[in-house]
Amino acid sequence: xxxxxxxxxxxxxxxxxxxxxxxxxxxxxxxxxxxxxxxxxxxxxxxxxxxxxxxxxxxxxxxxxxxxxxxxxxxxxxxxxxxxxxxxxxxxxxxxxxxxxxxxxxxxxxxxxxxxxxxxxxxxxxxxxxxxxxxxxxxxxxxxxxxxx
Numbered sequence: 356x357x358x359x360x361x362x363x364x365x366x367x368x369x370x371x372x373x374x375x376x377x378x379x380x381x382x383x384x385x386x387x388x389x390x391x392x393x394x395x396x397x398x399x400x401x402x403x404x405x406x407x408x409x410x411x412x413x414x415x416x417x418x419x420x421x422x423x424x425x426x427x428x429x430x431x432x433x434x435x436x437x438x439x440x441x442x443x444x445x446x447x448x449x450x451x452x453x454x455x456x457x458x459x460x461x462x463x464x465x466x467x468x469x470x471x472x473x474x475x476x477x478x479x480x481x482x483x484x485x486x487x488x489x490x491x492x493x494x495x496x497x498x499x500x501x502x503x504x
Contacts, residue, residue, distance in 0.1 A: 359495040373487060380484045383477045387417055389443055392436075393478070394485045395427050396447045401489035408499035410485075442469040443478060450482040 363370050381390065391414035398406035411424050426433040430444045446466050449458045466475055491497070 356496050356498065358498055362491050362495055376480075377484055377488075380477075380481045383481070385474065385477055385481065388414070388419060389440060390481060391417065391419060392427060392440055393443060393447050393481050395424070396430070396444050397451045397482060397485040398489055399428050400448065400451050401486065401493060403489040403492050405492040405497040405499040406485065406489055439469040442466050446475075446478060447482050450479060451486055 381387075391410055394410040395407065395414065398410055414424060415421070423433075423435050426435055427444070430436050430441065436444065442465055445462060446458075449456070449462055466478075470478060
């Protein structure tokens with residue numbers, strides 16, 4: 356695969372604003388470990404190798420275990436995730452795949468059992484943010500670093 360274009364170079368003013376929102380999401384008060392899981396799961400769903408690579412490495416650098424990183428794709432069948440993390444991962448899937456079934460009332464109520472309304476708002480913006488990055492990277496063929504063949 357060959358990169359198509361560098362979106363930072365082609366839309367620098369807009370990308371500065373995207374980066375500002377990204378910074379705001381990272382500093383919004385949700386646990387960094389939870390943000391890593393959110394970013395990784397959405398990137399897996401969207402097939403964004405650049406972001407899967409980046410966010411799994413960032414999570415690892417912040418102390419996330421290899422086993423939990425491998426199991427994010429199968430979180431429903433793993434006991435390694437807390438109830439709060441499971442609620443967040445379910446939310447990520449529904450919001451990322453929103454055109455399918457939307458976000459059900461049951462999922463909304465389940466999420467509110469683990470997140471305040473403010474936190475759920477922040478969580479949803481975080482999901483939107485990683486989906487923006489995924490769409491940019493997938494559309495323009497951003498290539499992740501290759502550390503070893």
